[in-house]
Structure formats: C-alpha cells, structure tokens
Amino acid sequence: MQDVSIRLLHGEALIPWLGALARLRLAVFREWPYLYEGNEADERAYLRCYAGNPKALVVAAFAGGEPVGMASCLPLSCESEAIVAPFRAAGLDPARFFYLAESVLLAPWRGRGIGVAFFAARESFARSTSLAEFATFCGVLRPEDHPERPPGWTGLSTFWRHRGYRQEPRLCCSLSWPERGGETVEHVLRFWLKPLGRTASPWTEPPGGAMLGP
Ligand SMILES: CC(C)(COP(=O)(O)OP(=O)(O)OC[C@H]1O[C@@H](n2cnc3c(N)ncnc32)[C@H](O)[C@@H]1OP(=O)(O)O)[C@@H](O)C(=O)NCCC(=O)NCCS
Numbered sequence: 001m002q003d004v005s006i007r008l009l010h011g012e013a014l015i016p017w018l019g020a021l022a023r024l025r026l027a028v029f030r031e032w033p034y035l036y037e038g039n040e041a042d043e044r045a046y047l048r049c050y051a052g053n054p055k056a057l058v059v060a061a062f063a064g065g066e067p068v069g070m071a072s073c074l075p076l077s078c079e080s081e082a083i084v085a086p087f088r089a090a091g092l093d094p095a096r097f098f099y100l101a102e103s104v105l106l107a108p109w110r111g112r113g114i115g116v117a118f119f120a121a122r123e124s125f126a127r128s129t130s131l132a133e134f135a136t137f138c139g140v141l142r143p144e145d146h147p148e149r150p151p152g153w154t155g156l157s158t159f160w161r162h163r164g165y166r167q168e169p170r171l172c173c174s175l176s177w178p179e180r181g182g183e184t185v186e187h188v189l190r191f192w193l194k195p196l197g198r199t200a201s202p203w204t205e206p207p208g209g210a211m212l213g214p
Contacts, residue, residue, distance in 0.1 A: 004061050004063045004109065005061070005063075006062075006118075008059055008121065010056075018047050021058070021067055022043030022046075024068070024069070024070060025070070028104035030180065032150055033153075036179065037178045037179055038178065055074055055130070056072065056078065057072065057074070059122060061117075069104060069109060070102075071101075071102060071121075071122060075094075076094045082173055083138070087171065090171060091203075096132060097134050097135075098134070100119070100135055101137070102137075127197075133196055134193050136193050137192055138190060138191045139157075139192065160192055
C-alpha cells in the first residue's frame, strides 16, 4: 500500500482541495451510520467556511497525491447555533470548548493509525491556538433495530474512549440531513468530551453525577 502523509491545511491552502475533500466526505458519509445523501456544492460551501476561518484547521491524509481522509476542527463558538445551543442551555460557556467536527477516512486506509493522528493533530492545534479547556465532538445515535444497521456493527465508542473521550449524556443536539432515498431526517447526536488541560469536568459541581464511564 502507498505511503500516507498527514498535512495541516489552513486558509488558502485548502482551496485547491475543496472538490476532492467534498467528494471524500460524500463517499464516507453515504455509508452507515450517516446514510447522508448530500451534494458536492453544499460540501464545497461547508469546506469553504474552514478556508475562511483563521481559527479553523483541516487535517488531511494524502496518498498518491490525493486526499484519502480528512478531519476538521474550530472553536465551538464558531459553529452553528444547533451545535452551540446545548452547551449554553447546560450553563457552559462555548469559549471553553474546541469542536472536532468530523473524521472521515476511506475504508481501505483504516486501521493504520491515521484516525489516531487526526485526533492528535487537532488536539495539539486546539491547545496551541486557543484557551479551550475541552475538545468535543458529537456522534449520531441510531436505534438498535434500524433496518440498515450492519450486523455486528459496534461503532466507534471504543476508539473514541481510547483517545480519552467520554460521552456526556447531558449534551445532545439535533441535526437534520437528507438520507439515501431523499427524505430529510432529524437525528439526535450525543457529545463526547476530553479535557485538554487539568480541568476534568466542565461543571464545577456536576449536576446529577459524573460523566459516563468507559
Ligand atoms: C473514524 C476513523 C477516521 C478512524 O480511522 P482509522 O484510521 O481507522 O483509526 P486508527 O487506525 O487510527 O485507529 C484504529 C485502531 O487501530 C490502532 N492502530 C492501528 N495501527 C496503528 C498505528 N500505526 N498507529 C497508531 N494506532 C494504530 C489504533 O490505536 C486504534 O486502536 P485503539 O482504539 O485500540 O487505540 C474511520 O473509522 C472512519 O473514517 N470511519 C467512518 C466515518 C466516521 O464514522 N467518522 C466519525 C464521525 S465524523
């Protein structure tokens, strides 16, 4: 298999790759558990926001001169209201969080440490460019009996826990996207958190108990 290089793409450096990264996202998010039926124009517009935000980063994995994976991050306060609102509603200042928006890698390149590198690069960026105390992302919740759920699918919870993240049942958001077949479906996504420094929990007095354990 070809060698893979990890590149940090900021601002203008992202522009030449908007099309390739848009297609990469569409290919991965079309699969379970997202089943996202997006279009390239929307994906390019989404990625262009990263190019226009000096506080944002895209980490890309390249093989043979083409991107085979990407992950992105930015301060939570730069995200859409749907993502930020649950934090405010829980009494948490969004400035304390750095948002890891997505990690996508084409299937043939998985299991070689690229996903680990995506998390390390984004956490390092958050630590060096912000005062955020926590890294956070959200994962979609799918019913056990969903007809498209692949048999034996276990999800990424173990991978995320091994990266130091814990799911936070008090923080969920709702996002809608078009699924295969054309219907737009509203989804619930749960946030996961990881301390970037010494503060273990965003709540000084955790209401209702500690975060879920591994
Ligand atoms: C999430 C995703 C990017 C992870 O990518 P990945 O490259 O397969 O993950 P890695 O290979 O880095 O890690 C998987 C395991 O292999 C291990 N591994 C294998 N080779 C490794 C190496 N050379 N160096 C470090 N770790 C290695 C990792 O340690 C990890 O095991 P662990 O959790 O027990 O520590 C990938 O599964 C994906 O694209 N999934 C579909 C999209 C998705 O659901 N994204 C998440 C929400 S946006």
